[in-house]
Amino acid sequence: MDDDRVFIRSRWGTNRYVYNPNNPIGRALIVGSLLFAAGGMYWLYHPDLFKGGWDEGELRSAVRGASAELSRGAQSGPGSFMFEDILERRIAAQPDGPSDGVSVDTASSVPVSDPWAGGAEKADYTVTARGTDAAFCVHVDAWHRAKAAGYAAVTVTADEGACATAG
Template sequence: MDQQDGAEPVFVRSRWGTNRYVYNPASPVGRALIAGSLLFGGIALWVLHDDASWSEGELRDAVHAAVAELDGEPVEVGGWRGDYAQVITEAVRNSGEGPEHGSLRVSDHREWGDGGGAPTADRFEVGSDDVEDVYCLSVSPPWPGTFTVVSVDLTVSVAAGRC
């Protein structure tokens, strides 16, 4: 590299025993490239974190969109399709709100009738490790408990808070 007027080169050979070239911190351009690389890396990490975690508004919108999709519509359950928790999880993820791979919890709370016989409704808490908000979804009719695929017309309602 040609040195003009005593200017420092932007790249120098690494002193760590390799033949690689690295930014030269003695050069003003090298320092700018080092700072720019650190800034770019920090922004990239922040964007990746933001895309992988739920916000309160995203979770609320996703849950309400899932309820609107499931309420009054025939849904096939049983067999490989799983139970209501799986159906709710897929509806929340497919709502278009929130991160594609963020943490999502759907836990069931079965509600039994007065006589202790058949359950009257299945209730599910939907939440995330990223936010404190939790939503309670009431789904009826109760889970048919079958291994064959059946079509069920669901009635789904949502309330903020735990079940």
């Protein structure tokens, strides 16, 4: 008798209606609800899913904007903890493209300077993005202060093409 109705009363002590799993339409609604919820959760963590990828002009503008921003701040340099992630977040935060799909790889050895003596730090990073074959080489030159936190000066420049890897 309950096979013909799409909704039935719950048997768990409540007086509410639920989908009827014995009815083919009710079963389809159960599966559809689960797929809809799973798709919503996936979209929640991938908001740029339907926006597509980067194009070369967007990536160029975002890399140059992030380079200028990092040069002005002089807070982070190539010897900073997780500088690749800092650079990646700054590029993705630029208003020119999607907020994900950027990849930053170290193309040179990561510099280590003595915090007591200070010194020069230099590193190169290759920036690529989903949706384009363009690559940019970001050169970071910084002067670490002696016996102090932060950098006296940071210069970040970007060139077209991938960096030559350290061999």
